[in-house]
Amino acid sequence: MVNVHCLNNIASCGLDLFTADYNTESSYEDANAVLVRSAKMHDLDLSNNLVAIARAGAGVNNIPLEKCAEAGVVVFNTPGANANAVKEQVLATMLLASRDLIGGNKWVEENKADADIAKATEKAKKAFAGREIAGKKLGVIGLGAIGQLVANAAISLGMEVYGYDPYLSVAAALNLSREVKHVIDVNDIYKECNYITVHVPALDSTKGMIGKEAFELMQDGTVVINCARDVLVDEDVIGDYLKSGRVKCYVSDFPNPKTANMEGALVFPHLGASSAEAEDNCAVMAVKQIRDFIENGNIKNS
Numbered sequence: 184m185v186n187v188h189c190l191n192n193i194a195s196c197g198l199d200l201f202t203a204d205y206n207t208e209s210s211y212e213d214a215n216a217v218l219v220r221s222a223k224m225h226d227l228d229l230s231n232n233l234v235a236i237a238r239a240g241a242g243v244n245n246i247p248l249e250k251c252a253e254a255g256v257v258v259f260n261t262p263g264a265n266a267n268a269v270k271e272q273v274l275a276t277m278l279l280a281s282r283d284l285i286g287g288n289k290w291v292e293e294n295k296a297d298a299d300i301a302k303a304t305e306k307a308k309k310a311f312a313g314r315e316i317a318g319k320k321l322g323v324i325g326l327g328a329i330g331q332l333v334a335n336a337a338i339s340l341g342m343e344v345y346g347y348d349p350y351l352s353v354a355a356a357l358n359l360s361r362e363v364k365h366v367i368d369v370n371d372i373y374k375e376c377n378y379i380t381v382h383v384p385a386l387d388s389t390k391g392m393i394g395k396e397a398f399e400l401m402q403d404g405t406v407v408i409n410c411a412r413d414v415l416v417d418e419d420v421i422g423d424y425l426k427s428g429r430v431k432c433y434v435s436d437f438p439n440p441k442t443a444n445m446e447g448a449l450v451f452p453h454l455g456a457s458s459a460e461a462e463d464n465c466a467v468m469a470v471k472q473i474r475d476f477i478e479n480g481n482i483k484n485s
């Protein structure tokens with residue numbers, strides 16, 4: 184009997200793929216494998232029967248990678264399985280940062296008791312007028328599974344798209360629309376683009392990459408979108424750039440006391456991968472990886 188311990192939000196459709204030889208009610212201590220979404224695993228005791236951890240998501244910063252490597256525990260993630268959900272969130276927030284639909288809806292809520300609301304609408308139309316994204320420049324930093332989808336979708340929405348990725352694979356390059364302009368210096372993105380979205384992992388080399396130097400290069404009214412990892416943007420300085428108007432809107436998928444109170448920030452509770460489809464895709468991929476590893480010894484991160 185193989186024991187698989189399942190932590191938060193691993194959809195049951197994934198668990199159904201385990202056969203009777205698997206015990207998915209297993210406790211942590213007995214586990215041969217652990218399936219996890221976002222819970223932090225750093226205190227995990229590896230001195231037991233554990234052979235594999237599968238992370239139902241792309242980032243692995245909640246897993247103690249070095250500790251796992253030393254203990255011979257194989258770590259999987261599910262690259263691409265939630266990419267479409269994150270792409271859709273990026274597009275939605277780019278539109279929300281451009282058209283004040285949230286403000287307009289709040290206005291209707293506040294004025295719904297007014298019998299003359301239809302009359303007042305003329306004023307509201309002016310107050311909440313926005314700008315279109317078609318014809319604007321979007322910079323995509325990081326052209327992995329999510330960055331590629333965002334870049335291609337933005338092209339189809341009529342945007343001019345600049346892409347930056349020093350580690351771009353041939354496969355990724357072939358997936359990208361030919362209309363995406365590749366830059367070899369990320370500063371060109373900061374200088375040129377009206378919208379900038381970041382899709383790189385949280386590493387020592389990427390921490391704070393969008394900081395003072397980057398903001399100084401941006402044009403007034405730039406929209407910065409961070410649905411990747413909070414540490415990528417220097418949140419100690421972005422408030423100043425929001426105040427000055429250099430940054431028109433900071434979209435962050437990471438609420439904390441700083442971003443939640445930041446005027447001009449559009450903050451969400453890490454919803455990027457929270458679609459029914461993405462949760463199912465990640466769960467199914469994670470379960471298949473664990474099963475294929477335990478039954479066949481295969482280590483395949485897809």
Ligand code: MLT
Pocket residue numbers: 220221239240241242243265453455456457
């Ligand atoms: C990811 O790394 O793919 C996301 O953080 C997934 C999630 O929100 O569960």
